[in-house]
Amino acid sequence: MISLFFSITLLLGLWSLATFFLGSLLVPSPQATLRSLGSMLFQLSVWENMILTLGRGFSAIVFTFILALFTGIAAGLSRKTMALLAPMAAVLQATPPILWITLLMVWVGTGNAIPILVVMASLFPPLFFTIAQSTASLDPRLFVIARTYRVTRGRMLKELVLPGIYPYILAGLSHALGSCWKVTAVAEFLGSSEGIGAQIYWSYRMLDMPRLFSWALILVGFGLVIESGLIRPLRQAAARNRGSHA
Amino acid sequence: MLEFSHVSKAFHGKTVLRDVNFTLQKAEMLCLAGPSGMGKSTLLEIAAGILRPDSGFCRRHTLNMACLLQDTPLLPWRSALQNMDFFLSARFSEKKRRQKALLWLENMGLGASLAQKPAEMSGGMKRRLALACALAAEPDLLLLDEPFAFLDAVWQHRIADFIAEIHRTQKTTLLMVSHGVDVLRSMDIRILDITSSPVILSLDGTFL
Numbered sequence: 001m002i003s004l005f006f007s008i009t010l011l012l013g014l015w016s017l018a019t020f021f022l023g024s025l026l027v028p029s030p031q032a033t034l035r036s037l038g039s040m041l042f043q044l045s046v047w048e049n050m051i052l053t054l055g056r057g058f059s060a061i062v063f064t065f066i067l068a069l070f071t072g073i074a075a076g077l078s079r080k081t082m083a084l085l086a087p088m089a090a091v092l093q094a095t096p097p098i099l100w101i102t103l104l105m106v107w108v109g110t111g112n113a114i115p116i117l118v119v120m121a122s123l124f125p126p127l128f129f130t131i132a133q134s135t136a137s138l139d140p141r142l143f144v145i146a147r148t149y150r151v152t153r154g155r156m157l158k159e160l161v162l163p164g165i166y167p168y169i170l171a172g173l174s175h176a177l178g179s180c181w182k183v184t185a186v187a188e189f190l191g192s193s194e195g196i197g198a199q200i201y202w203s204y205r206m207l208d209m210p211r212l213f214s215w216a217l218i219l220v221g222f223g224l225v226i227e228s229g230l231i232r233p234l235r236q237a238a239a240r241n242r243g244s245h246a
Numbered sequence: 247m248l249e250f251s252h253v254s255k256a257f258h259g260k261t262v263l264r265d266v267n268f269t270l271q272k273a274e275m276l277c278l279a280g281p282s283g284m285g286k287s288t289l290l291e292i293a294a295g296i297l298r299p300d301s302g303f304c305r306r307h308t309l310n311m312a313c314l315l316q317d318t319p320l321l322p323w324r325s326a327l328q329n330m331d332f333f334l335s336a337r338f339s340e341k342k343r344r345q346k347a348l349l350w351l352e353n354m355g356l357g358a359s360l361a362q363k364p365a366e367m368s369g370g371m372k373r374r375l376a377l378a379c380a381l382a383a384e385p386d387l388l389l390l391d392e393p394f395a396f397l398d399a400v401w402q403h404r405i406a407d408f409i410a411e412i413h414r415t416q417k418t419t420l421l422m423v424s425h426g427v428d429v430l431r432s433m434d435i436r437i438l439d440i441t442s443s444p445v446i447l448s449l450d451g452t453f454l
Binding site for chain 2 (some may be wrong): 008139142145147149151152164166
């Protein structure tokens, strides 16, 4: 608790120094930023933008997870499927989000599609590889013995594959959650007229620095809430489950 | 029930099985004995469909089969009872599965370990759990690789009795690989001692 207090004090001190040396037009003071943030929190449109960004981020992660789960398990169980899908996932992984944003702006215009599809394109490859590799690392003799006992594929999926890759899914999801809202904001900044990212863009265009810093604080707050409320519990659950799989 | 026809198998250029021919009729029992590294487990794994022969074929005239490997894997994230439920899921209804699981876990001395996961069990307990799965499945063809490994003399005799009982009541065909043949003396089982590699088995069941 003391270290947190010290850390925040240090941050505010550095911020104030930056305001002092660079001027309040470029770096608004913490007090001016908090005043701006306070007034923003009473505006309905601010909450609408926050909810929109959150909704886009979570929709994207749900779609990505479902797609990665099906394709990843299929690739982990079949070398042919892996050989077919892995190069595509590798190409996706190597493609920078800015390229997707540019292409999608041409293809679908602005709106929900860009942030959702950009997040999907960014998060699908790591999730796919995590799920495929963890499925492939399951003991192949378990499948052989299960087939000997004529255990159905559905049952194998439910009781052998999913529990076997569960800790890796949790670890992959925690990583994806950490990245998803950041990618969403970037995609909104460049390819949407609504959402937190778009609001940061408009604050920048209007040179409304206290508002820009307030949005930055909201983004950081989002990150901290997601980190402590979702990512950390997921990582802890993943670590616990890895232990029980030994 | 089980037919090997001109089966050969080699690993890294070393022939382990050469032209193996034999047939096990319904309710026949055969135990392959002898030192390690002679290809007995390879033969059993081909019988189970885990390995494919390089030439020849192995035909099983039943789908109702149960198999115990030297190191039979179990679901590490499931308890003993859940493991049995998983492996028996295609054989019996849910109610019968539970009855059989409880009965065989009790038979195998695991009645107090229903909720234990394999990682929490000793080698002998895991072996008995895997055996419980195989014996509870009521198979027509039972393939057992070293069923007495990791077990003390009391459990070896008890399990030999269970196998004999299942064979008597269900007319199970049995192919077994075992070092410890003393425990099998009480059973009406043909024991073939394999002392040289590669294994060459003639049509009448005599090793050459």
